[in-house]
Amino acid sequence: MKKTIARLGTAVATVALAFxxxxxxxxxxxxxxxxxxxGETSEEVPAGESDEFLADVAExxxxxxxxxxxxxxxxxxxxxxxxxxxxxxxxxxxxMPFYPSDATEKYMSTIQITDGTDFVVxxxxxxxxxxxxxxxxxNVSEKTA
Numbered sequence: 106m107k108k109t110i111a112r113l114g115t116a117v118a119t120v121a122l123a124f125x126x127x128x129x130x131x132x133x134x135x136x137x138x139x140x141x142x143x144g145e146t147s148e149e150v151p152a153g154e155s156d157e158f159l160a161d162v163a164e165x166x167x168x169x170x171x172x173x174x175x176x177x178x179x180x181x182x183x184x185x186x187x188x189x190x191x192x193x194x195x196x197x198x199x200x201m202p203f204y205p206s207d208a209t210e211k212y213m214s215t216i217q218i219t220d221g222t223d224f225v226v227x228x229x230x231x232x233x234x235x236x237x238x239x240x241x242x243x244n245v246s247e248k249t250a
Contacts, residue, residue: 151230151237151245157208158230162239165226168201169216170241179221185214207231 151159169183172192176199184195185203193200198215205212205228213227222241227248229236236248 151235151247153233154230154235154237155208155232157206158228158232158237159245161205161209161212162226162228162237162245163243164205165203165212165228166239166241166243168203169218169224169226172199172201173218173222173241180218182218183216183224185212185216185226210234 151162165185168185172183173180180199182198184198184200186200187202187204189200189202191202203212208231210229210231212229216224216226218224225238225240227236227238237245238248239245
């Protein structure tokens with residue numbers, strides 16, 4: 106029941122994020138396509154991606170942000186894993202349960218954290234094969250290199 110409620114909340118947040126990103130695109134021919142990672146990513150709305158995939162991206166970010174907030178000491182890594190049922194510490198890092206939908210082909214499991222709160226997650230869409238990244242603030246970009 107808790108998992109269903111969490112997924113529903115994440116889906117709602119993702120849809121709101123998607124609408125917010127779409128609204129920021131502008132209607133006067135602006136693309137808003139500033140590079141954010143030295144050519145590694147480009148700012149784009151995940152057009153053509155399913156709500157399920159966008160919910161997976163938002164859920165991964167939420168899991169990491171929640172764990173960072175729950176800890177009193179800074180962390181340098183968190184692992185997302187679909188083979189654990191509860192958060193646990195292994196190999197000197199937190200391993201957090203993450204069960205993406207079939208809309209996600211694969212995801213980066215070990216997340217590096219810098220400055221105590223900054224991180225980037227990476228997920229590949231099963232539908233399009235595109236690799237998307239999201240930072241700790243939920244800014245989603247397509248990885249181009």
